[in-house]
Amino acid sequence: MTYLVTQTLNGLFSAALLFLIASGLTLAFGVMKIVNIAHGSFYMLGVYVAYTVIMRTQSLLLGAIAAMLVVGALGFVMQRFFLRRFGNDPLAQMMMTMGFALLFRDAALMIWGGDPFTLQYPGPLRGSLEAGDVVFPLYRLFVIFVAALVGVALWAINEKTLIGARLRATVDDPEMASATGINVARLSGLVFAAGAALAAFGGVMGGPILGGYAGIDFDLLPLAFVVVIIGGMGSLKGALVGSIVVGMIDNFGKALAPELSYFTLFAPMVVVLAVKPTGLYGRA
Amino acid sequence: MGVRRLVVVALAVVLLVAPFVFSSYWVGLLTEITILAMLAMSLDILLGYTGLPSLGHASLFGVAAYAVGVFSTTYHMGFWSCVLGGIVVGVLLSAAIGLVVSHVRDVYFLMITLAIGMVLWGLSYRWIPVTGGDNGLSGIPRLEVHAGLPFAGPNTFYYIALAVFATSALAIAILVRSPFGLTLRGIRENEARMKSLGFNTWLHCYLSFIVSGFFASVAGILWAYYNGFVSPTYLDLTASSELFLMVTLGGPSTLIGPVLGAGAIVLLKNVMSAYTARWLLILGIVYIVAILAAPRGVWNLGDRGSG
Numbered sequence: 001m002t003y004l005v006t007q008t009l010n011g012l013f014s015a016a017l018l019f020l021i022a023s024g025l026t027l028a029f030g031v032m033k034i035v036n037i038a039h040g041s042f043y044m045l046g047v048y049v050a051y052t053v054i055m056r057t058q059s060l061l062l063g064a065i066a067a068m069l070v071v072g073a074l075g076f077v078m079q080r081f082f083l084r085r086f087g088n089d090p091l092a093q094m095m096m097t098m099g100f101a102l103l104f105r106d107a108a109l110m111i112w113g114g115d116p117f118t119l120q121y122p123g124p125l126r127g128s129l130e131a132g133d134v135v136f137p138l139y140r141l142f143v144i145f146v147a148a149l150v151g152v153a154l155w156a157i158n159e160k161t162l163i164g165a166r167l168r169a170t171v172d173d174p175e176m177a178s179a180t181g182i183n184v185a186r187l188s189g190l191v192f193a194a195g196a197a198l199a200a201f202g203g204v205m206g207g208p209i210l211g212g213y214a215g216i217d218f219d220l221l222p223l224a225f226v227v228v229i230i231g232g233m234g235s236l237k238g239a240l241v242g243s244i245v246v247g248m249i250d251n252f253g254k255a256l257a258p259e260l261s262y263f264t265l266f267a268p269m270v271v272v273l274a275v276k277p278t279g280l281y282g283r284a
Numbered sequence: 285m286g287v288r289r290l291v292v293v294a295l296a297v298v299l300l301v302a303p304f305v306f307s308s309y310w311v312g313l314l315t316e317i318t319i320l321a322m323l324a325m326s327l328d329i330l331l332g333y334t335g336l337p338s339l340g341h342a343s344l345f346g347v348a349a350y351a352v353g354v355f356s357t358t359y360h361m362g363f364w365s366c367v368l369g370g371i372v373v374g375v376l377l378s379a380a381i382g383l384v385v386s387h388v389r390d391v392y393f394l395m396i397t398l399a400i401g402m403v404l405w406g407l408s409y410r411w412i413p414v415t416g417g418d419n420g421l422s423g424i425p426r427l428e429v430h431a432g433l434p435f436a437g438p439n440t441f442y443y444i445a446l447a448v449f450a451t452s453a454l455a456i457a458i459l460v461r462s463p464f465g466l467t468l469r470g471i472r473e474n475e476a477r478m479k480s481l482g483f484n485t486w487l488h489c490y491l492s493f494i495v496s497g498f499f500a501s502v503a504g505i506l507w508a509y510y511n512g513f514v515s516p517t518y519l520d521l522t523a524s525s526e527l528f529l530m531v532t533l534g535g536p537s538t539l540i541g542p543v544l545g546a547g548a549i550v551l552l553k554n555v556m557s558a559y560t561a562r563w564l565l566i567l568g569i570v571y572i573v574a575i576l577a578a579p580r581g582v583w584n585l586g587d588r589g590s591g
Binding site: 096260269 | 390396410529532567
């Protein structure tokens with residue numbers, strides 16, 4: 001029982017991180033049909049930028065802000081100058097993001113070196129919570145809580161604001177949206193930058209536990225893609241449900257059959273694809 | 285057209301006489317190029333001719349290579365059992381994956397093959413009792429010895445690879461010009477119309493996936509023998525996307541394009557790694573420049589219509 005509760009909480013922690021990564025990925029896909037191979041790199045760059053800032057200032061908050069600003073700006077530039085011109089060619093866009101993913105990885109290796117590291121725990125969150133037999137690190141609970149807040153905020157923006165309405169219109173039909181006067185190009189840039197910043201934020205949140213190392217970008221990418229495929233490409237709700245499914249399965253899979261981790265993700269993905277090719281909440 | 289024919293003839297002549305002209309280092313590179321060119325052509329069946337962008341293609345190649353590795357080192361099987369085993373494993377895997385992906389198209393196909401490819405990579409990396417994990421499997425016997433050939437050495441291997449490459453290229457060329465191949469192109473251009481003409485488009489895509497997997501497996505088997513070991517890097521995302529780059533850089537829906545693409549990437553990789561350790565940085569820039577300069581591939585430059 002204790003084991004079950006602990007593993008469930010761990011699974012929720014993975015789900016929280018995955019949600020932060022996958023929500024940006026799914027939105028970029030919904031709006032621009034971009035399969036962004038560099039999305040894991042945004043996560044990685046987030047950890048590295050935060051690491052540099054935290055070393056100087058000892059503040060996780062400042063680190064998170066810096067990471068989001070830097071990576072968000074990077075995403076904006078990438079979309080504006082390299083991806084937008086291939087607006088109707090998803091393959092060229094994908095290749096472009098692949099090029100950037102390799103570039104970012106090598107650049108990170110050049111700037112920060114290859115030694116793995118973890119971010120410091122923020123002081124007040126260092127302890128753990130005890131309830132009966134279950135001992136659970138406070139920080140993990142904090143991350144689950146923050147991701148839930150981000151989820152609520154994204155939902156509110158998407159459903160209750162003008163930008164959200166424009167966003168939904170663009171996901172449904174970019175051409176019609178553009179015809180009604182929505183600046184689709186600017187909106188796309190904004191979504192891409194916001195998605196990059198969210199992934200970087202995910203990197204900072206995961207930093208004290210997963211840390212940063214060369215290769216973390218491509219380690220997380222398949223998980224994020226499986227989330228988006230299961231949940232439905234372009235759907236925020238799908239990203240949420242998909243994150244929980246994948247977080248749980250990955251976590252229990254790793255605990256029960258470590259040599260088959262990753263492979264345990266295969267089954268649910270195939271089942272979802274067989275029953276509903278567009279994913280749980282996706283629209284064709 | 286004249287220039288292109290000249291290029292093809294020149295290439296064929298260079299490939300045939302290479303061992304008499306070049307040093308063994310270059311013969312090694314050419315062996316790599318012929319094997320990877322075969323792999324790139326097999327991807328082109330999907331990407332160029334059927335219009336299905338697979339970003340997990342290296343995993344079919346890698347799994348066949350692993351099959352040879354496991355059969356020859358763990359089970360000490362004979363040469364033909366290893367070759368057949370590799371092909372059977374590769375084709376069965378393609379048939380299984382094909383069932384899942386043959387009804388999706390475009391960018392969805394891309395994403396799903398990417399995810400499946402990475403799952404297989406994860407398996408090769410973590411399933412240590414069978415695959416040896418990060419260390420891979422070493423000790424695969426030399427092909428000439430394993431097959432019991434009277435000749436040995438890099439030149440023999442090169443000619444075997446070249447012969448397999450030429451046979452595959454011929455088979456693929458016949459395939460894409462056959463009624464089956466024309467149907468695939470029809471599906472690429474307008475699937476709804478092909479459907480209304482009575483073609484079972486799902487089945488055509490499925491068969492195309494399996495055929496492509498077959499040639500990828502053949503390349504994987506040669507690759508395992510050529511290197512003498514297999515490792516998870518054969519099937520990681522970088523490998524799949526490098527393959528994708530070879531085809532798009534060279535020119536999809538041509539057969540020469542992928543060959544040129546494979547040659548360019550292998551040469552670039554080897555030449556650059558002699559000068560700098562920043563190979564990934566340069567490869568990243570190559571991606572970006574290639575897409576900016578020739579989004580439809582070098583071999584299609586100057587072409588207005590499609591092949």
